[in-house]
Amino acid sequence: MDTNKTVGKPLSRLEGKAKVTGAAKYAAEYQVSDLLHGYIVGSPVTKGKITDIDITKAMAIPGVVEVISHLNRPKLAWFDLQYTDMDAPPGTVFKPLYDENILYNGQPIALVIASDFETARYASTQIIFQYSREAHQTCLEDHLDRSRAAKKGFATALKPPPPPPTGDFETAFENAAVKINAKYHHGTEHHNPIELFATTTVFEGDGKLTIYDKTQGTINNQLFIANVFGLHYKDVRVLAPFVGGAFGSGLRPQYQLFLCVMAALHLKRNIRVVLDRKQMFSFSHRPPAVQQLRFATDINGRLTALGHSTFAETSSFEDYTEPTSNWSHRLYPAPNTLFEQEVVPLDVPTPMDMRAPGGSTALHAIECTMDELAYKLKIDPLELRLINYSDMDPSSKKPYTSKALRECYLQAAEKFGWQKRSPEPGSMQRGNKLIGYGMATGIWDAFQFPARVKVMIDGEGKMVIDNATTDIGTGTLTVMTQIAADELGLSIEDVEFRYGDSKKPFSMFQGGSAITSSTGVAILVAARALRKKLLKKAAQMDGSPFKKSGEEEVFFGQGLMMLKKDPKVKVSLKDIIAFNKGVAIHTTQMGKPHMLKLKKYSLATHSASFVEVEVDRDLGTVKVTRAVTAVAAGKIINPKTAKSQILGSMIWGISKALYEETIMDAGLGKYINANLGEYHIPVHADIGELEVIFADEKDTLINELGTKGVGEIGLVGMPAAISNAIYHATGKRIYKLPVHFDELI
Structure with a gap:
């Protein structure tokens, strides 16, 4: 049988050369007459x-x-x-x-x-x-009194409201052995592709x-x-x-x-x-938010109460909201909970989803609060997470289709050298630099959307796949080609994935880290249907040895269809098409989530981020010198492009924690740093040593591929890990993002 599988191999992007040589054309580059x-x-x-x-x-x-x-x-x-x-x-x-x-x-x-x-x-x-x-009214924190619950509508299917309260939160929090009451402020960020x-x-x-x-x-x-x-x-x-x-914009x-x-x-x-x-x-931004977190534990560190309230900006004409308060209870169990979320209508453009919408804002506050609890309890921050570890989704009481978060914690901690951490804040130094270690958990939804794919074998025996999805730089073209190639045992060179065209079969927008599990599953379903068609046609050929063969008795490889029990019995895909009078054999199939089966489960990816920072004693400047992120995301189709996605997310996490912020002038009602000179983002010199680990996570339930998205999971834990490392280095807890160096002097 053919063992030349491409899924799981670190292939370089197929369109990479076209992009770096300028051959790839973007929306404003097409030559159009008149x-x-x-x-x-x-x-x-x-x-x-x-x-x-x-x-x-x-x-x-x-x-x-x-x-x-x-x-x-x-x-x-x-x-x-x-x-x-x-x-x-x-x-x-x-x-x-x-x-x-x-x-x-x-x-x-x-x-x-x-x-x-x-x-x-x-x-x-x-x-x-x-x-x-x-x-006009444009500043969130000046108008929190105007907040209200968001209107329900189309978006609530993917953006559900906070879960209902459980137990008696106020009493449990008031009587708790250890508790934290903290308010977190998150500034505005703008997409800048x-x-x-x-x-x-x-x-x-x-x-x-x-x-x-x-x-x-x-x-x-x-x-x-x-x-x-x-x-x-x-x-x-x-x-x-x-x-x-694009990142959501x-x-x-x-x-x-x-x-x-x-x-x-x-x-x-x-x-x-x-x-x-x-x-x-003038459009497309992550909304500023104010979060009030009230977490409490017993004397041993087990959470007894979780309170999470969020106020976030929306426009005066649309009720944009992103689930923020929801995330606390999806990570940690507690018998007494209270989750609230409201929007504040302001005279601004409608915010938009930005990489890990809601999650990256929420996880910063959640994981910093957990860190503060750990110090108050005098428990290692990693140990506190393990004490409150849950194999099921606490908010829904449903098991996850898979959850290798524990493996992420342990593998990343070992790789990072967490055991070398001196617990006391300010106790680790390197010359004039204070050294800090911080860690945080990440979680993100594992989405799958319906997708329709056309797959065919042409007269040359090559495979052509059509789908309307885009590739926003994530490696979609390469990953889809790998999935398709393996299903019919073809080389990458013999597969063409045609995409980015609304005339092609249906695809949702590329977002939510969902396309591999959406279009990828549709390719798998369509390719398997095509194999049946090819076998049926081959069985009609004169003297065909496949006349009585069932689908389970054949396999595909190197452009051939062969019998499993005797691989010498074979026919080329090209000859099958020739027998079909040169007419391509094709099929169009829909891939979709198994809603009934998955209704019993919770779907999520998980991660753990560990960070080292250096803080200059005199200047208060912060440098992330190294970081390790471990990710549990099911089957990894292409480790190279997946690693690239996580590295990009980690860098964005550094940017979110230390650099990115759009400044609103309340008097003018406008953003005053609307340019890349004053909207700060990190450059190469700002980025230290970054490492990515993929935990071994097999998920046989989530979809036919066993995949989960990796576009956003690498971001959500990083800002909190950085903030926690800054506290460990300096003993100063900063309750806002981005962290400004003047707050550390």
Whole structure:
């Protein structure tokens, strides 16, 4: 039998060369003839109304074709209806150029269209707007009294409300032997993928559009455009074969897509709209949050009460929420619990999912509180986690399909050298640097979405797979090719995975660390159905030795179908297609979660992060010198791309803990560091030694592949581990993110 399996091997990315040589084309790079360029004008006013627009000077500039605002935009009946997308929260979706009302600073209020980008951008400065201003509210912590429960809607299936209370929390907390009452503050973060948001719309005529867009969901954007503009779905094609990072910002259709398509239909021309870096701060951010945690234990460290309340920002027009308070009880059991979560509507854009939404915010507060308990109890922080370890999900009382978190703790602790830790804060030094060790637990959902895949064997005996999913830099192309190759025993070179195209079979957006378990499972299901078709066709060949063979009696390898009991009896896939008169043999199948079976279980990935920091005694500066993260995520299809995902998440964890923060000016109602010069992110010199361990976790229940996602699990534990290491180094507990060095002086 063929043993040349590719699943489990550390293959390099198949598209890597195209990306590093510039051959890969992104949304703003496609060569389109007769192309006009659009530049979006954002509102300098945070809340109010536009009372007048004078475009005389702008229209007089050579090369300017049109200036579109709410005064002259095309009349769309769909503007007066509620339209939505797959990831929309409850509320009224923002409609660009809908009317004179300004809802937030930077809101698009006009689109300038010209022969080139520079002319359009210059013309935008020559438009004269008149405004009436209204009082605005943009700072979360100034308006916590306006909080309310989020409205229920579509998103609650993936974003459930906090679990109901259990026991008598207030009494248990009041009478507890050891307790912590702490408030955590998390600042605003903005998505800053390398690729700017951009759309190139090709007007094909007859209502047909080809759209190159930066998106995590081609079909999501196809449905959005068709619904908004009253087009047939089949007449709208969205392409996104290469996406330069997104991290959640591409889950929803962004406003440049709408404006670009509107202009293309209005002018019957090809249009490109690209946002500049500052405009990337006018949408798509992780909301600030305030969390109150009240944890209590008995004298031996066993948790007796868990209280977790969250206040988070949303916009004035949509109720975006992300599960935050939920996570405490999914990690640790306690008989008395109280979980609350509310949103505060403010005059800001609707926040969006950002890598590990809710989880990365929650786990920082949870794991820092556990660390504080450990010091108060004089118990090793790792030991406290093991004392409160649960093999089942405490919040649902259901067992996990698999949980190798204990193995993550032990393997990562050994690799890191946790046993060398001196327990007393401030007791470890290296020259002028205080040394700190910290650790934290990570947990994230193991999602699977329905996906539809077409698989075929062509006249050359090669395998072709079609699915609409994108690859946002995670290695999807490579991993899907590996899964497909193994199912028919082919080499990587004999498999082509075609993706990033809304014309191909259905895929949800790429998010939630779900695509390997979604599209990957669909490929497996479709490939196995294709094997049956190939065997049936081979059995019809003259003198076929496969006439009486069942599926369990054959195997595939090296482009051949062979009998298991006698591999010398074989037929090539190419010959089977030739017998089929050269017509490709194909099948289209749906992969989907086994909802009935999985209803009895809880689904999650787990991790453990261990961190060493150096804190300068005089300056208070912090450097993460080394870190180890161990991950339990079922079967790892490609250790190289999976490790890359975890390393990227760990670096983001460092960035979240020490660097990233968007600053809101309450008086102006705007972000004042909307650029990569002042929105700080780490560079190579800021990153120390990082190691990744994959715990051996076999999960035969979760899906046909036994996989769980790895995109987000590497992030959730890192910020807390860093904060805990800072406390160990300095004896100072910082209750906010990011940690500023001046707080340590």
